[in-house]
Amino acid sequence: MANTVKKFPEGFLWGGAISANQAEGAWNVGGKGLSTADVAVYRKHLKRDEYEKHYLITNEQIEEAMKDPTDKKYPKRRGIDFYHRYKEDLALFAEMGFKVLRTSIAWTRIFPRGDESEPNEEGLRFYENLFKEMRKHGIEPLVTLSHYEMPLYLVNEYGGWTNRKVVDFFVHYAKTVFSRYKELVKYWLTFNEIDSIIRHPFTSGGIVPERFEHLEQAIFQALHHQFVASALAVKYCHEIIPDAKIGCMLTRLLTYPYSCHPEDVLLAQKDNQFNYFSSDVQVRGEYPKFMNRYFREKNIVIEKKVGDDEILKQHTVDFLSFSYYMSLVNSINAEQMDKVCGNIAGGVKNPYLETSEWGWQIDPVGLRIALNDLYDRYQIPLFVVENGLGATDKIEEDGSIQDDYRIDYLKKHIEQVYEAIQDGVEVMGYTSWGCIDIISASTSEMEKRYGFIYVDQDNDGNGTLKRIPKKSFYWYKEVISENGLKC
């Protein structure tokens, strides 16, 4: 009997995703300035309780990093040398049949300090060549303006995103790249996981916790500035590139109640609402009412400039993109229960799910639930721009990498995207995270690999950087050529 295929809609954007700070390396090449990502230290396999401390960057750490001219402790400085090897990498993505590649622009390549009036031509040229090369292969660029990095100068001299002036600097940067790449880039995202500033204020907002008395106040003020900056980016993108689409990007942290006890259900509902806060602002154009109570109880007062509410209202996004790796569980009895933890969020252990090597709860059906929930709430097109399995890979004696575990993870998740589409959800595309092995965002490890393509480099930066297609490479190639899953 002939194979049947679970076909995706025509024009579905299949591809992969990386970010500038985890892939490019070349941290001090081409006039690039120092960014927050260049300060991120390597930590091997963190335990559950260690993540929070790891994210609280101190003045001392920054000073130490600024003095260090090497990439030894700071793997994002070297990345996987995508900066010099992108042609080879794009050729491999093209071989898999990618329709789209999500990457980001490093703000510090365009404005090394962040507050200059004139951009750095060498940085602009690098991305122009990169996007042209993508187009040569028929790969549509999907570009994030800010993915976990900002100029370190803005952190030290202005207090990061807590300072309103950073909105103007960012808008200037956004207008510069929209104007320069208007013929090349038709899909844009504003801030990667904009909600993540709440979990790691330095990585996402350039906030050094010890510099602020009321940290949460600083975080939500900075987030407000990012909302305004994001809305203004939407406005200028629409003006400068009328045929482009620009979206927001959310970390979808789907939370289940542990039991049907109403208090558990309420707790999970609150967690989910809190997770929707940023997308509510960016899609609906206003702060959701449920945040009033949160702000009141935490003694947080958001300072808004006259006109901010109109800006948010008028310039909402065209589509919503999100990352999805795992689901979470909450309970009123959480204290006494077994816990699990990913890099960004943890919670109560779900007895029905397995976990990855890094402790993330694997839940493909959760992706279908997330897609349905988001579509019910917003009724705008959705884009799964991150999903994948971080795992240790082994090179076999014959030189191959048999990553069946990755194929299994991706297949089950893609199947659920298919089901969600059958449910009526509008999904624009799917870009699996770390389509080539890159440096981990949370811990700067190399051994937590997500890619279809293996990169020969270890945690300490040893290796030839040779690229080797894994078994999943050929599997994904078939998915794309079939425009769906063979069953």
Ligand code: BG6
């Ligand atoms: C997402 C980020 O939160 O998770 C990516 O947008 C990141 O930048 C990905 O790499 C996976 O996390 P990690 O810590 O395993 O690299």
